[in-house]
Amino acid sequence: MSIKILSDSACDLSKEIIEEYNIDILPIIVIKGDEEYLDNVTITPEKVYEDMRNGQTYKTAQIPPNAFSDKFSEYAKNGDSIIYIAFSSGLSGTYQTSLFVRESILEEYPNFDLDIVDTKAASGGFGLIVLQAAKLAKEGKSKEEILKAIEFYKENIEHIFTVDDIEYLFRGGRVSRVQAFVGGLLNIKPVLHVADGKLVPLEKVRGRHKVFKCMLDLMEDRTKNANLSEQVIGITHGDDLEGALKLKELIIERFGAEKFVINMIGASIGAHSGPGTIALFFLRENYEN
Structure with a gap:
């Protein structure tokens, strides 16, 4: 059956x-x-x-x-x-x-x-x-x-993501009003991951270029026992295909990855993360079928 x-x-x-x-x-x-x-x-x-x-x-x-x-x-x-x-x-x-x-x-x-x-x-x-x-x-x-x-x-699944506007995390209760206000003024982009099924902040970085570098550094640190060229890498985005494709390009250059699944973040999550969110997903260890 x-x-x-x-x-x-x-x-x-x-x-x-x-x-x-x-x-x-x-x-x-x-x-x-x-x-x-x-x-x-x-x-x-x-x-x-x-x-x-x-x-x-x-x-x-x-x-x-x-x-x-x-x-x-x-x-x-x-x-x-x-x-x-x-x-x-x-x-x-x-x-x-x-x-x-x-x-x-x-x-x-x-x-x-x-x-x-x-x-x-x-x-x-x-x-x-x-x-x-x-x-x-x-x-x-x-x-x-x-x-x-x-x-x-x-x-073994890893989630690393960033939001374009920290205001949306405030609305969802993830940061304080002061953090959201100051972050907006300074163009601070939070980098978060998922631990035990919950969102956890990791870093605060100024500007998207540095955010992507931070995400790739975390990816490298967390895949020491994996071959990323043999994995399917996931990238989702909040109506920002250009950003998702840029992240894909950087991953290919740095890790030689070849297989990707790229899709827009649906409304059920996007309602909380907001437009411009970029999220990256991979395995700490390769799956052997």
Whole structure:
């Protein structure tokens, strides 16, 4: 029996990849005022970034229980074998909701074969985990093999990112009003990573050129046991393809990397990080299939 991969829109994979690997995606809710939208379904990231540049504020809400219930019931009725790969529990309550709904579905369908994984990852790091699982599923690998690969990626995935306007981190509670004000005046770009599924500041750098150098220095320091030319490197951006391509060029020059997945950050994360965000994802150690 083939394994079906279910995930959510915070994985920031392109429509082409989602279709090629038959990944099922549940959209996170995006909110502007009294209006609710479904990430990448009824609202596009481009629209969100355009509005944010014009002073609009967006919020997000986790996937509601009924969405999980409908999807899980559909799979259970079909007798499908499922892995739901979830957005970090440190950044969203979606994972916990899925566990709660699974228990109620199992009461009705006790033989439903469903595994749920908290990736402790976000955006392109989350996406690389989902993509690897979907590739293995397409190759006909067993559920045990796929779950083992997911666990390896979870333990080794690195996230390094920067935001263009520190104001958005203030709105999300990541920096104080004073830090945001001073950072804006001085053109300070924070460099952050994800630790145990949560956002953690690392450095404060002035100007994008120095930010990219800092990101690459961190990449080098964290991949001493890896060959980056054999990895798929993830880059996501907040409506700044030019910046993403510049970072790609620098990575190729410095590390000889050859394989990249580049995509726009979806509304579910972009609503908090803002336009101009650039994020980099890679493995500390190479995965051996």
